[in-house]
Amino acid sequence: MAYCPKCGIKVEGDNQPCPLCSFHIPKVNEEREAIVSVRKFPKTANPxxxxxxxxxxxxxxxxxxxxxxxxxxxxxxxxxxxxxxxxxxxxxxxxxxxxxxxxxxxxxVQSFYKVIIGIGLDAFVLLFGLDIFNGRLEWFFPLAFPIIAGATVISVSYWSVIRALSVRGFNMIGYFFMAIVILSMWINFFIHNYQNKTNPLNWLIVTILQLLPVLLVMIYVKYGMPERIKQKIARKFHL
The missing domain is CATH 1.10.287 (Helix Hairpins)
Structure with missing residues (x-):
């Protein structure tokens, strides 16, 4: 539908004389006007x-x-x-x-879970190949397999807890150190077991002694550290 630019009445078609004032109506591209009206601003994108x-x-x-x-x-x-x-x-x-x-x-690979599992499988293949190239499997199943499996499970569990509890800041660091301690004790257990030197009671005591300082530090940061120091550390390390 077109309009007469002189008297303003509606006319059936454009590019023809107006029936009221006989003014010649110019040709209008309605599709172009519709596109221009929809795209008033350029599309923004970060290159x-x-x-x-x-x-x-x-x-x-x-x-x-x-x-x-x-x-x-x-x-x-x-x-x-x-x-x-x-x-x-x-x-x-x-x-x-x-x-x-x-x-x-x-x-x-964008998924953190897939990255952890992929690197774990890569380590499995590497250690299995290094062991089997000697002609016999000696240390892969009793030592390498449980260590890599434990590291993979602990990493997946850590990331799942962080996401499920929406852990941020200092708590995230605390959970990370706890995961490192658990992983180190897991590795220590299988190394001693491979060497036939495992004492479950001593292993449990050493595990508790290593976890205790981490727990004490987390409690101090949570309840004893001044808030201004927390804010300075958070700004420094972008926590």
Missing amino acids: YPAYLRRVLNRIFIFLSLLVLVAVCLVFYIDYSLNDMFTWSRYSNLSILAGWVVLYFSFGY
Whole structure:
């Protein structure tokens, strides 16, 4: 529907004389006016994340090519010297395991749970391969397997507690140190068990003694530390 620009009445179509004043009505592009009326302002977008992603992709591709060259070179040197693959199996397995960690570090997996499980599986494959290359499994199942499984479970549990309880600030650091202490005692238990030196009572006492300072520090920070010091530390470390 068009309007006469002279007398203002509605007319059936544009680009024709007005029936009232005979003024010639100019042609109007209604679709263009509708688009302009909808898009009054330009679409805002932050180009920095996309630019950063492109840069990271290029760096990761370059590092992946270096890893591929290193693996091929190590295999070639080993085979040239020994007419078979000996030490290169250990080296290349470690290089590939490091490449997997690099893949997770570049943000290609967004879920923190998937990152933890992926790194845990990567450690399983690495340690299993290093043990089996000797011709027999000696230390993987009694030592490496429970340690990696425990570290994975503790990491997932820590992140789940942080999210479920909405833990922030100093409490987050306290929970982190508690998880580190539990993990260290878990590792210590299986190392002593592998060496046939495990004493459950002594292990329990040492665990309590290591957890006690962390608990005391958390209690002091929660109830004894002045609020102004808390605020300074929070601003300093962005807690």
